[in-house]
Amino acid sequence: MSEYWNDIFGGAKSLVVGLNITVRELFKPVITEQYPHEVPVMKPRFRGHIELTRNEETGGANCVVCGMCQRACPSGCITVDGVKPEGAKKKVLTTYTLDFTKCSLCGSCVESCAFDAIQFSKDYNLASTNKDDYIFDLVKRLEEKR
Amino acid sequence: MTVPIQCAPDETFVLNLGPQHPATHGVLRVKLTMDGEYVVKAEPVLGYIHRMHEKMAESGTFAQFMGNTPRMDYLSALSYNQGYVMAVERAAGIQVPERAEYIRTITVELNRISSHLLWFGAFVLDLGGFTPLLYAFDDREKILDLLEHVTGSRLTYCYYRFGGVYNDIDDDFITGTRAFIKRLRSRLPSQYHDLVTGNIILIKRLKDIGIISQEICRKYGATGPVLRGSGIKYDVRRNEPYSIYPELKFDIPCYKECDSMARYMVRMDEIEQSLRIIEQALDKLPGGPVQAKVPKTLKPAAVDCYANVEAARGSFGCRLVCDGDKGPYRLKLRSPTYSNLSLFGEVAEGMLLADALAFMGSLDLVIPEIDR
Numbered sequence: 001m002s003e004y005w006n007d008i009f010g011g012a013k014s015l016v017v018g019l020n021i022t023v024r025e026l027f028k029p030v031i032t033e034q035y036p037h038e039v040p041v042m043k044p045r046f047r048g049h050i051e052l053t054r055n056e057e058t059g060g061a062n063c064v065v066c067g068m069c070q071r072a073c074p075s076g077c078i079t080v081d082g083v084k085p086e087g088a089k090k091k092v093l094t095t096y097t098l099d100f101t102k103c104s105l106c107g108s109c110v111e112s113c114a115f116d117a118i119q120f121s122k123d124y125n126l127a128s129t130n131k132d133d134y135i136f137d138l139v140k141r142l143e144e145k146r
Numbered sequence: 147m148t149v150p151i152q153c154a155p156d157e158t159f160v161l162n163l164g165p166q167h168p169a170t171h172g173v174l175r176v177k178l179t180m181d182g183e184y185v186v187k188a189e190p191v192l193g194y195i196h197r198m199h200e201k202m203a204e205s206g207t208f209a210q211f212m213g214n215t216p217r218m219d220y221l222s223a224l225s226y227n228q229g230y231v232m233a234v235e236r237a238a239g240i241q242v243p244e245r246a247e248y249i250r251t252i253t254v255e256l257n258r259i260s261s262h263l264l265w266f267g268a269f270v271l272d273l274g275g276f277t278p279l280l281y282a283f284d285d286r287e288k289i290l291d292l293l294e295h296v297t298g299s300r301l302t303y304c305y306y307r308f309g310g311v312y313n314d315i316d317d318d319f320i321t322g323t324r325a326f327i328k329r330l331r332s333r334l335p336s337q338y339h340d341l342v343t344g345n346i347i348l349i350k351r352l353k354d355i356g357i358i359s360q361e362i363c364r365k366y367g368a369t370g371p372v373l374r375g376s377g378i379k380y381d382v383r384r385n386e387p388y389s390i391y392p393e394l395k396f397d398i399p400c401y402k403e404c405d406s407m408a409r410y411m412v413r414m415d416e417i418e419q420s421l422r423i424i425e426q427a428l429d430k431l432p433g434g435p436v437q438a439k440v441p442k443t444l445k446p447a448a449v450d451c452y453a454n455v456e457a458a459r460g461s462f463g464c465r466l467v468c469d470g471d472k473g474p475y476r477l478k479l480r481s482p483t484y485s486n487l488s489l490f491g492e493v494a495e496g497m498l499l500a501d502a503l504a505f506m507g508s509l510d511l512v513i514p515e516i517d518r
Contacts, residue, residue, distance in 0.1 A: 013346075045294075046299075074211070
């Protein structure tokens with residue numbers, strides 16, 4: 001019998017304690033971010049998909065087509081190609097394709113790059129029903145950003 | 147007159163729990179043979195999310211496997227990251243700078259708290275309480291913000307490198323972490339213990355339910371909070387010390403009741419202990435480099451080594467066999483939840499279905515880590 005009353009008083013106590021906390025929280029400021037009305041600011045170290053960095057002198061890409069990022073990638077998402085114009089010493093980047101459908105954002109490519117040619121972008125609003133939308137032409141992207 | 151259909155006591159039926167079920171938190175299927183509301187036999191069926199991580203390790207270089215480690219257990223990704231880098235560091239004989247070890251400890255303990263907070267929320271949700279989940283996620287959000295600030299990602303961190311960490315922590319992280327410790331300490335007694343631990347419904351659902359004896363723990367190789375909830379004081383951080391844990395003061399929470407409530411209490415106490423560890427590590431944080439000089443392509447000699455870490459769910463082991471090549475010859479991953487789940491069938495026999503689900507929640511299962 002005493003257990004019966006213990007349960008009733010214990011239950012009533014739990015109820016009061018729970019309601020007390022709920023009421024206290026009710027008057028605290030809202031913590032939910034009102035996305036999409038409020039857009040989050042990405043942290044400086046945020047690892048989005050990669051993008052090419054610009055060479056301030058030439059205005060083109062920093063990339064020298066060494067292919068280190070392509071070899072470092074565990075999933076084979078990067079395709080780099082370039083041509084060597086006649087008389088030039090270095091190769092010029094012509095193709096830099098990122099297959100974002102395979103990328104797991106490990107950052108091996110950025111770490112392997114010795115020329116600071118690639119960096120993480122701050123893009124996070126990436127949603128599409130079309131797979132081809134995730135094959136990024138990074139050279140074109142760099143030109144568009146100009 | 148219609149006669150109600152009655153099952154004879156010896157008449158059983160099969161109930162499929164999962165592979166898509168909210169209570170299994172992933173693609174786990176449990177084939178339950180039921181006698182009315184009672185479980186006669188429970189048989190976990192695994193393999194729905196098997197991704198061949200071990201085989202993937204064999205096909206690439208050491209660094210290329212790094213991105214796979216957080217995908218095994220997405221809730222305490224850093225522990226898995228640490229287990230793997232420790233195995234490779236042992237194979238290649240790399241000495242990690244002291245500051246890097248401290249940073250590893252701080253971040254891994256933050257990750258452990260966030261994992262336990264998520265478990266707390268999801269577990270209480272399984273039992274029918276929704277509000278605690280939101281309080282737990284509010285606190286967990288703070289940890290995710292802190293870790294995003296240093297690692298660049300929110301869930302599948304890939305922060306440790308062979309011989310150190312990816313980048314150094316800054317003052318913002320340190321002040322943010324100290325503020326978080328203060329915040330969680332002030333919220334633990336009210337939002338967690340008053341609201342949930344002392345709640346009569348929770349006590350009635352967990353006390354004396356899902357008794358795992360020490361014998362069963364030993365039989366199946368259970369580790370982590372499951373083992374400590376059964377009265378065996380085993381924690382890799384203390385029993386096989388690694389990193390800077392020998393220099394820090396912390397207790398190993400251990401409960402002898404062996405029931406679901408004991409496992410719940412172990413995890414709640416571990417949150418407090420992790421806060422203690424982080425506080426000490428922040429106080430003692432030395433200066434210096436965060437990355438040792440390591441060749442770009444690792445080529446360790448032919449060795450066979452093992453590294454063991456205490457992840458949020460138990461002991462995670464990495465056995466690495468090298469043959470002198472650029473990548474692992476064989477990498478065996480010992481995940482804690484696989485062993486912890488294995489005992490479910492034996493313990494769940496004779497339980498009520500609702501109790502079996504509460505018991506399953508108390509094991510803290512992460513399915514991608516079971517299947518790997």
